[in-house]
Amino acid sequence: MSFSFRKIDFFHPYIVPVIILAVLIMGYIGSFNYRFEDPLNTQTILTIIFAVIVFIIGVVIASKKFTIEKEVKINFLSEKILVIFIILALVLQSLNIVLLGGIPLFNSVLKSNATTNLWRIAYPLFLILINILLAKYYDKKYLILVLLGALVFGLNGYRTSVVGILGSVFITMFYLGKISRKLGIIFVIIIGVGALAIGYIASQSIATQHWTLNPVELVFYRLAFTLEVFEKIIPLAGTTHGHILSMIFSSGSPRSFIGNYVLHYDVCLTSSLFGPVMLDFGYIGLTIQMLFMGVFLKIIHSLASKGIGIGIYSIILTHTLIWIETGPTDIMIWFLYLLGLILIILALKKD
Numbered sequence: 188m189s190f191s192f193r194k195i196d197f198f199h200p201y202i203v204p205v206i207i208l209a210v211l212i213m214g215y216i217g218s219f220n221y222r223f224e225d226p227l228n229t230q231t232i233l234t235i236i237f238a239v240i241v242f243i244i245g246v247v248i249a250s251k252k253f254t255i256e257k258e259v260k261i262n263f264l265s266e267k268i269l270v271i272f273i274i275l276a277l278v279l280q281s282l283n284i285v286l287l288g289g290i291p292l293f294n295s296v297l298k299s300n301a302t303t304n305l306w307r308i309a310y311p312l313f314l315i316l317i318n319i320l321l322a323k324y325y326d327k328k329y330l331i332l333v334l335l336g337a338l339v340f341g342l343n344g345y346r347t348s349v350v351g352i353l354g355s356v357f358i359t360m361f362y363l364g365k366i367s368r369k370l371g372i373i374f375v376i377i378i379g380v381g382a383l384a385i386g387y388i389a390s391q392s393i394a395t396q397h398w399t400l401n402p403v404e405l406v407f408y409r410l411a412f413t414l415e416v417f418e419k420i421i422p423l424a425g426t427t428h429g430h431i432l433s434m435i436f437s438s439g440s441p442r443s444f445i446g447n448y449v450l451h452y453d454v455c456l457t458s459s460l461f462g463p464v465m466l467d468f469g470y471i472g473l474t475i476q477m478l479f480m481g482v483f484l485k486i487i488h489s490l491a492s493k494g495i496g497i498g499i500y501s502i503i504l505t506h507t508l509i510w511i512e513t514g515p516t517d518i519m520i521w522f523l524y525l526l527g528l529i530l531i532i533l534a535l536k537k538d
Contacts (some may be wrong), residue, residue: 198358200246200484201505204239207460210410210511211235217411225453227411228473228476232416234470237462238477245481250469254489259496260535273332276313277439279305280339292388298344310340311519314351318359318498325363330356337381343535346385347509352379354508358501362491409457413512416458419449425469432467441516443469457513464515476515480507487527503527 191485207302211232218226258363283305284290293297295513320329340348344469357374360366368373387402400408427448434441441463464472487503506520515521 198361198501198504200481201243202504203480203484203511204242204296205243206508207235207511209238210459210530211414213407214414217407217409218415226413230421231414234421234465235417235461235472235531238473239471241474241477242481245478245483246485247476247481248360249482249485249489250445251352253486255486255531255534256489256492257534258492259490259530260492261495261533264319264323264495266320266425269316269324270329270332273313273320273336275315276309276334277332277339277352278315279309279437280343283309284339284342288414290342292342293344295344301343301345305460306343307519310351311522313340314355314502314525315498316499317352319495320498321356322363323492324500325360325365327354335445337377341381341494344385344388346382347513349385350378350383350509351502351505353381354505355498355501358504359498362497362501368455371444409514413457413459416445416449416456420445420458420462420465424465424502425467425472427465435516435518435521443512445516459514461530483524483527486531490530496530496534497525499530 211227215227215232218483232361283301285304286305287303289297291301303483314368317329317333317336320332320335333352335348336380337352340352357366357378358372360374383402383406387405429439431444440455442455442457443453444451445458445462445466449458450456458466461473463474468475484504484507486498491500503523503526506523510520528530
């Protein structure tokens with residue numbers, strides 16, 4: 188029996204503003220309860236609401252002007268080829284951990300060096316191909332590969348990898364009509380527990396920090412801290428003149444740069460979906476980014492009716508949702524948007 192609310196499109200691009208507002212509420216609550224001197228100010232809240240409104244406008248524009256309803260087919264991606272390369276991705280990530288000399292999840296020093304070139308190949312390869320495999324050749328047995336991927340990449344110590352894999356697969360299966368009530372509950376529990384556990388274990392492995400918060404409190408704290416960083420960015424809006432964007436597509440660490448620039452100490456920071464673009468280009472940049480994301484996600488969503496379009500949309504949506512906290516500061520994730528652009532071009536191409 189299919190999911191009883193199957194007719195409701197839970198993963199329409201409108202889920203982005205819903206999650207943004209949920210993060211804002213949780214962060215606001217967290218800013219009261221923990222070490223912050225004051226709760227989030229009105230300007231921060233209104234700026235985020237403004238960003239949400241612009242995103243929604245982008246979705247509405249795309250719904251009326253740019254909808255593409257067509258299945259994109261890539262015939263050379265056979266079932267066997269997909270499975271082989273998925274296993275290769277798991278092997279590469281396992282080799283990455285071996286070469287690091289330990290498990291990054293339990294060692295903050297190893298974690299800081301865990302996103303190697305091997306990982307940069309293995310993670311997107313696994314993420315993209317497991318979703319395409321399920322979208323084209325769904326079989327329950329392939330869920331074993333999904334769990335293996337979540338485990339192997341989760342050992343890197345980054346909960347975003349686990350959420351990226353499990354979240355995108357969940358959305359893919361939803362659009363395939365494969366999510367029963369029981370399976371849906373199991374998936375949500377695994378995603379939630381996995382993300383909480385990795386975030387908590389990783390925080391405990393930092394030798395210079397001593398956390399007394401439990402895993403749930405830590406979530407509220409992290410969201411509050413991320414939004415507090417964004418609050419400190421707003422008065423500095425537009426002062427980096429595109430430097431963060433250039434770092435994303437060259438060398439350096441945008442998050443570390445933000446830590447030095449905003450808080451004046453050497454730390455890698457998440458600054459929300461809005462922080463990097465606000466620092467670089469101010470409110471004009473924020474408006475363009477949110478409008479683009481709204482239009483782009485809706486166009487890709489219109490291709491998520493069958494075939495690989497489902498898998499690609501699931502990947503892009505999941506990582507956009509992850510960006511709400513972490514910020515779009517990783518070139519590998521922008522590569523996923525490029526993948527979406529290729530999908531659009533293939534859809535527009537005449538048969």
